[in-house]
Amino acid sequence: LTCQFIQLQQTTEQPSSFHKLILQQSEYIIWCEAEISRLKKENQYLRDQLLIKHLSNDLEELTLADKHKEQKGKGILLTDDNCFILQGENILHGETANAATGGVRFIKNRLYNLTAQIEIPGVKSFSVRAILDTGATTCCIDENFVPQEALEDNTFTVQFTGVNSKQDANKKLKYGQMIIGENQFRVPYTYAFPMYTYAFPMCLGGEIQMIIGCNFIRAMQGGLRIEGDTITFYKNVTTINTQQQAILSSFIEEINDLEYIQLQESVLYTAGPTPQNFKVKFQPIIDRLKEAGYIGEDPLKHWSKNK
Numbered sequence: 001l002t003c004q005f006i007q008l009q010q011t012t013e014q015p016s017s018f019h020k021l022i023l024q025q026s027e028y029i030i031w032c033e034a035e036i037s038r039l040k041k042e043n044q045y046l047r048d049q050l051l052i053k054h055l056s057n058d059l060e061e062l063t064l065a066d067k068h069k070e071q072k073g074k075g076i077l078l079t080d081d082n083c084f085i086l087q088g089e090n091i092l093h094g095e096t097a098n099a100a101t102g103g104v105r106f107i108k109n110r111l112y113n114l115t116a117q118i119e120i121p122g123v124k125s126f127s128v129r130a131i132l133d134t135g136a137t138t139c140c141i142d143e144n145f146v147p148q149e150a151l152e153d154n155t156f157t158v159q160f161t162g163v164n165s166k167q168d169a170n171k172k173l174k175y176g177q178m179i180i181g182e183n184q185f186r187v188p189y190t191y192a193f194p195m196y197t198y199a200f201p202m203c204l205g206g207e208i209q210m211i212i213g214c215n216f217i218r219a220m221q222g223g224l225r226i227e228g229d230t231i232t233f234y235k236n237v238t239t240i241n242t243q244q245q246a247i248l249s250s251f252i253e254e255i256n257d258l259e260y261i262q263l264q265e266s267v268l269y270t271a272g273p274t275p276q277n278f279k280v281k282f283q284p285i286i287d288r289l290k291e292a293g294y295i296g297e298d299p300l301k302h303w304s305k306n307k
Contacts, residue, residue: 112231116210118187120176123150128209132231134224136213139188141173142195145209150174151192158191164303169193183233188216 112132119125128145140160143151150173157170173190195209217224223234286295293301 111208112226112229113208114180116212117179118146118150118173118176119179120150120174120187123147123174123176126150129207130210130212131208132212134214134217136211138213138215139190139211140169140195140213141190141192141210143171143192144194146173146192154191160191160193165300167193185216186219188212188219 114130114132115127116130117125117127124147126145126147128141151171152174154170154172157168160167160169169191171192173187173192176187178185178187190210195211217233220233225232225234290296
């Protein structure tokens, strides 16, 4: 028997159809990548257009809501006429300041300045320069700028304590009308005392004669919105708050506004017990400050040395 071995050689040549298929696949991949990029840009454009449409609709709704609220609210516009001009020892205000000659420096105190006209029955009306201070608990007025017949004794004495000063207030402004611009409000519960002294410099150069605090805003029984120099009060509020349990006593409904204000003030100025953990942590520091005279019964001990 004779055996013959036949050696097979593998060919390395690829058919022409295979090269054509690879080329087609490569071109298709490039086209797909370009199409994906185009669709991404188109998708982002449509998203932007949809966002612009939503924002435009929101703007129209807010504009209509503002127009509706303007019919209910009371707006007060604060302009630069409410700021003060300082010229040497003279204080100019409003149009008088605009007619001043050279050497005048315009000063803005960056506060919500307004002019309030007070009308009290049986008392000649008078005006004071006031600021709206949402950080003040209660309204205060400088008694030096108020006619004595417009004041009355308070039923209790309130002590206003500062870092280096303290001031007692035992008088308050009588009730009446307060006119701001073209709007009329009830005079809120307002304490009267000398607001500008060496020990109690509450105002800027003595030119702020009244501070309108949060008790005025609360007495409005509405809302407050500040936009730039425009302050809007809303007296008609449709939102109500409920409680998860029944009211145990109805005595709140039986007291009048004055009694309610006095009750709030008495709660505000009643000092409660100091927490034990606060005493343990800060009592040594408090004792050293008391020994040095910086806090305690006489906080003005070192204040008189200032010149």
